[in-house]
Amino acid sequence: MDSVFSNTLAAILTIGIISFLYKDNPLYKFCESLFIGVSAGYWFVQQYYANLLPKLFDNLGITRLLGAENVADGALQNLFVRGQWDENLLYLIAGILGVMMLLRLVPQIGWMSRWPMAFIVGSIAGLYFITYFQSNAMRQMQNTILPLNSFNNLVLIVGTVTGIIYFYFSKEHKGAFGGAARVGIYFLMVTFGASFGYTVMSRMSLLIGRLDFLFGTWLGLVK
Amino acid sequence: MEFFEKLMSIDRRVIFLFVGAALIVPLFLDIEQKIEITPEVQTLYDAFMELPPGSKVLMTFDYDPPSAPELQPQAITALRLCFDRNLKVIIIGLWPMGPMQANLALETIFIEKKYLDREPIYGVDYVNLGYSPGNELVIQRMGSSIPSTFPRDFRGTPIEEIPLMQGIVNFSNLDFILNLSAGYPGTVEWVQFAVDRFHATMGACNTAVQAPLVYPYVHTGQLTGLSGGMKGAAEFEVLTGFTGKGTKFMLSQSFAHIIVVLFIIIGNIAYFVTRGREKEKIG
Numbered sequence: 001m002d003s004v005f006s007n008t009l010a011a012i013l014t015i016g017i018i019s020f021l022y023k024d025n026p027l028y029k030f031c032e033s034l035f036i037g038v039s040a041g042y043w044f045v046q047q048y049y050a051n052l053l054p055k056l057f058d059n060l061g062i063t064r065l066l067g068a069e070n071v072a073d074g075a076l077q078n079l080f081v082r083g084q085w086d087e088n089l090l091y092l093i094a095g096i097l098g099v100m101m102l103l104r105l106v107p108q109i110g111w112m113s114r115w116p117m118a119f120i121v122g123s124i125a126g127l128y129f130i131t132y133f134q135s136n137a138m139r140q141m142q143n144t145i146l147p148l149n150s151f152n153n154l155v156l157i158v159g160t161v162t163g164i165i166y167f168y169f170s171k172e173h174k175g176a177f178g179g180a181a182r183v184g185i186y187f188l189m190v191t192f193g194a195s196f197g198y199t200v201m202s203r204m205s206l207l208i209g210r211l212d213f214l215f216g217t218w219l220g221l222v223k
Numbered sequence: 224m225e226f227f228e229k230l231m232s233i234d235r236r237v238i239f240l241f242v243g244a245a246l247i248v249p250l251f252l253d254i255e256q257k258i259e260i261t262p263e264v265q266t267l268y269d270a271f272m273e274l275p276p277g278s279k280v281l282m283t284f285d286y287d288p289p290s291a292p293e294l295q296p297q298a299i300t301a302l303r304l305c306f307d308r309n310l311k312v313i314i315i316g317l318w319p320m321g322p323m324q325a326n327l328a329l330e331t332i333f334i335e336k337k338y339l340d341r342e343p344i345y346g347v348d349y350v351n352l353g354y355s356p357g358n359e360l361v362i363q364r365m366g367s368s369i370p371s372t373f374p375r376d377f378r379g380t381p382i383e384e385i386p387l388m389q390g391i392v393n394f395s396n397l398d399f400i401l402n403l404s405a406g407y408p409g410t411v412e413w414v415q416f417a418v419d420r421f422h423a424t425m426g427a428c429n430t431a432v433q434a435p436l437v438y439p440y441v442h443t444g445q446l447t448g449l450s451g452g453m454k455g456a457a458e459f460e461v462l463t464g465f466t467g468k469g470t471k472f473m474l475s476q477s478f479a480h481i482i483v484v485l486f487i488i489i490g491n492i493a494y495f496v497t498r499g500r501e502k503e504k505i506g
Binding site for chain 2: 021022043051128135139191195200209216222
């Protein structure tokens with residue numbers, strides 16, 4: 001009975017969203033708003049229970065401080081009760097940075113939110129500088145240095161070189177250089193076409209999933 | 224001529240109707256479509272087959288329900304392959320809904336007849352460590368210590384009490400990683416951190432949208448096999464000898480592609496014919 005109710009509800013919401021294909025309507029608006037609201041609520045709860053509670057409040061000992069009995073002592077208890085240094089105290093810095101991030105909601109001291117933002121940008125940029133360069137530049141370049149002994153290798157090398165030439169704007173695209181750039185455009189077009197084809201396939205798949213739900217799971221017409 | 228002019232101003236809802244019919248009708252048909260196996264999916268399948276029984280496979284569920292039509296069949300096939308070959312499965316998710324998708328896939332598998340008598344044992348044959356926030360930083364931290372990144376499993380059991388997790392410290396204790404990804408964080412991040420930084424061996428199952436972005440990683444050997452979209456799911460199913468939703472849905476997919484290609488051709492013909500007429504008028 002529960003599954004019949006939940007499936008019917010899900011089916012109504014699915015039809016409500018698909019109804020936009022005909023034209024905008026109140027049912028679609030309702031379904032859209034409901035989806036946004038539920039998503040926001042779900043994300044908030046998820047982030048609290050997966051992030052804030054175990055990593056910040058439990059590790060620091062704030063939940064214990066507030067009277068929770070099924071949680072072990074945290075860093076604050078270790079420091080002030082036992083006089084021991086606990087590396088989980090470092091979460092305090094993360095917590096303070098998190099609070100500073102929220103201060104952008106207070107215009108007078110909103111500037112303080114720039115500090116945690118700078119920390120995030122700096123650390124992520126540093127982290128990615130090496131990994132991105134290694135995985136997406138060096139390894140790819142290395143794999144383009146190939147012998148011209150097969151058609152595939154030839155296509156790969158010509159495509160890479162002409163594609164790079166197209167994005168070289170310090171020299172006017174004329175003569176042989178312009179010709180190479182034009183070849184580069186063709187390669188780019190083929191790439192975009194392949195990518196678009198895959199996108200169409202992906203979107204169709206999502207629709208097939210919903211149609212299978214409507215005709216199979218809900219109505220039981222498809223086995 | 225008027226026919227082509229009408230075609231140029233055809234209501235988009237007519238096209239939706241055709242595409243919808245092309246997707247729905249095949250769901251009711253019992254036609255078998257031949258699925259060609261691509262080298263990328265074959266490599267992924269071979270990677271599983273080369274693992275000796277008892278090998279530890281990390282499966283990362285980095286997707287949520289909207290991408291399930293493409294990725295859930297691949298997840299079910301991969302899990303079934305692992306259980307059939309007695310490979311030990313460790314499940315995690317960098318997306319909040321990922322571990323729940325894994326549970327749904329497990330439920331689908333365990334109601335099958337052959338698993339009713341010998342259902343894999345939780346904690347021994349497989350474990351779900353749940354979701355951990357932090358995106359790529361989770362992967363980075365797993366490279367140092369998996370137990371400190373996932374101190375408890377999905378059910379709240381401390382990791383040291385789970386038999387399957389005994390002796391697993393970092394990626395060097397895992398034999399293979401399979402990433403099921405629908406975007407960020409996903410295959411790109413796993414390649415950058417787990418593969419290139421910690422030298423893990425990894426294959427991937429992606430949505431079709433993401434597949435073109437990660438194909439270069441297969442060519443360089445950073446990925447050991449790739450299964451992209453519903454077509455990849457169907458190929459993976461064919462290789463494992465199981466007909467699931469990937470194979471079933473490919474018929475709808477093919478019908479819809481034919482309709483889309485036909486509309487592109489008709490639209491182009493109509494465009495060039497009407498353009499010629501406009502030129503004549505101007506001339």
